[in-house]
Amino acid sequence: MRLELDRRSGVPMYRQLAAQLREQIVSGMLAEGFRLPPERELAARLGVNRATVLQAYQRLKDDGLAVSRVGKGTFVTGVGETAGRRRDAVASPASVPPPAPTVIAPPWSVLFSEYSNRFTYHDIAEVERAQRGVGVAARTVDFATGSPNPRDIPDDLLRAVSLEAFASREFDGQPESPIEGFDELRDLLALHMRSRGVVCAARNVMVLSGSEQGIDLIVRAFVNPGDHVLVEQSTFFPALQTFRSADARIIGVPMDGRGMRTDLLEGYCARFRPKLIYTIPTFHNPTGTTMPIERRRALIDMARRYQCLIVEDDAYGDLWYGGDVGDRPVPLAGMENSGYVMYLSTFSKTVTSGLRTGWVVADPHVVTRLSALRRMVDQHTSTSSQRICLELLKEGLIAGHVESLARAYRARRDTVLAALERYAPQGMRWTVPQGGYYVWVGLPDGVRALDLLSACRERGVTFMPGGVFDVDESDDSHIRLNMVRPDAADLEEGIRVICASLNGMDHGTGL
Numbered sequence: 001m002r003l004e005l006d007r008r009s010g011v012p013m014y015r016q017l018a019a020q021l022r023e024q025i026v027s028g029m030l031a032e033g034f035r036l037p038p039e040r041e042l043a044a045r046l047g048v049n050r051a052t053v054l055q056a057y058q059r060l061k062d063d064g065l066a067v068s069r070v071g072k073g074t075f076v077t078g079v080g081e082t083a084g085r086r087r088d089a090v091a092s093p094a095s096v097p098p099p100a101p102t103v104i105a106p107p108w109s110v111l112f113s114e115y116s117n118r119f120t121y122h123d124i125a126e127v128e129r130a131q132r133g134v135g136v137a138a139r140t141v142d143f144a145t146g147s148p149n150p151r152d153i154p155d156d157l158l159r160a161v162s163l164e165a166f167a168s169r170e171f172d173g174q175p176e177s178p179i180e181g182f183d184e185l186r187d188l189l190a191l192h193m194r195s196r197g198v199v200c201a202a203r204n205v206m207v208l209s210g211s212e213q214g215i216d217l218i219v220r221a222f223v224n225p226g227d228h229v230l231v232e233q234s235t236f237f238p239a240l241q242t243f244r245s246a247d248a249r250i251i252g253v254p255m256d257g258r259g260m261r262t263d264l265l266e267g268y269c270a271r272f273r274p275k276l277i278y279t280i281p282t283f284h285n286p287t288g289t290t291m292p293i294e295r296r297r298a299l300i301d302m303a304r305r306y307q308c309l310i311v312e313d314d315a316y317g318d319l320w321y322g323g324d325v326g327d328r329p330v331p332l333a334g335m336e337n338s339g340y341v342m343y344l345s346t347f348s349k350t351v352t353s354g355l356r357t358g359w360v361v362a363d364p365h366v367v368t369r370l371s372a373l374r375r376m377v378d379q380h381t382s383t384s385s386q387r388i389c390l391e392l393l394k395e396g397l398i399a400g401h402v403e404s405l406a407r408a409y410r411a412r413r414d415t416v417l418a419a420l421e422r423y424a425p426q427g428m429r430w431t432v433p434q435g436g437y438y439v440w441v442g443l444p445d446g447v448r449a450l451d452l453l454s455a456c457r458e459r460g461v462t463f464m465p466g467g468v469f470d471v472d473e474s475d476d477s478h479i480r481l482n483m484v485r486p487d488a489a490d491l492e493e494g495i496r497v498i499c500a501s502l503n504g505m506d507h508g509t510g511l
Helices: 013-027 039-046 052-062 079-084 120-134 155-167 182-192 212-222 237-245 264-273 293-305 366-372 385-392 398-424 449-458 488-503
Strands: 066-069 073-076 207-209 228-232 249-253 276-279 309-313 341-346 358-361 440-441 478-480
Touching: 013 052, 013 264, 039 052, 052 066, 052 073, 073 341, 182 207, 182 358, 182 385, 207 212, 207 366, 212 237, 212 276, 212 309, 212 341, 212 366, 228 237, 228 264, 237 249, 249 264, 264 276, 264 293, 264 398, 276 293, 358 366, 385 398, 398 440, 398 488, 449 478
Parallel strands: 228 249, 228 276, 276 309, 309 341
Antiparallel strands: 066 073, 207 358, 341 358, 440 478
């Protein structure tokens, strides 16, 4: 059993230890029934406090990977034990103390529902603070916000399309949309999907108020408390919040420069028997990586073998920077036709963030169930937004606009990568995305992302720290840069400020 802890890392040592043990258990290196070293023995071997080992073992127990037996020690659990495990019931809150003579505030921690308490406020607050630029200089280079630059919104095009859409009389006899969306729009979206290599019909398509609504509806439809959901170790944080709200057990699968490590999936699926695998295989958020076709096939094969569903989030898939046509990523939904893949996308990343219109492509059984659940939410997507999207698709305007965006974004990517090559200090590393919005930057050893963010805010630059996206909320060694959000003229200066701030930091202790 080989274990190595990095004392210079910003990740707490108990989390490092738990992660290494978890990977060895899931991979089969540590077999069922294996007795883990006693806490004191392992602590002495690693040169850490016994509490570090106790905390790591507790995380393994929480994940159903280990169990303590009185007087005997801590043992690796069996696959069946893990698959059937359900989270212990939450203890009832402590009684509220008797009221003081003066008026006291409501006991919020007791009054809030268990559902709302599952949301991690730290994540939400950190995201909003970074995106608003709280505490930054008057002029900001915004690498944080996960939406396009407002200057890229084709105002003249949208204005003309909007006027044409609302002048149309085609909707006079049907002022409200069906819950699945207007039939003509569903037909056009099915046609749009065929251009991406996904063969589907209107009955497979449901129009959404943004793709995040699709994640929420899918969770409502399929996830019971205690069900396991596999995700990339770093992933879209609103999806994590949605899974947490359902009291799902979220398991992060390690990643590398080509996305999810599908070579490890066999162990994860065998042990956890997941209900869902949530993935962003194309131009991943936050890492910018793209899963190659052999991994896509392996992922689909695993879903079929273990009869778990795949949720494919493809918000950025249309923003391919180009190259050999044969290299363009094919969605998982274009490679699997048995119903195991539920595909989500949106127009908010390609047209405008204010156009909250997305869609799901799935088996008709799924569309029918999602439609029934949606009646409790918002009845249907905004008629106005649907009309605008319908006109954009009907006139063939989406394809030209996206092609123009992809050219502009590729140029911005090249500017960012060139600036990183020019200014980055030793030990800094980054991905080279083939599409989408994001560059994922690894920081030199000993630098904490939150410390760097604080330093950069004072100089007018913001970005997202990696911990926001991490399943365990422990990644403090990466940052996400949205390279398409700032004006092109500000990109190099923004990168220069980040790198200069890094050079001014003590890599052992932060600032």
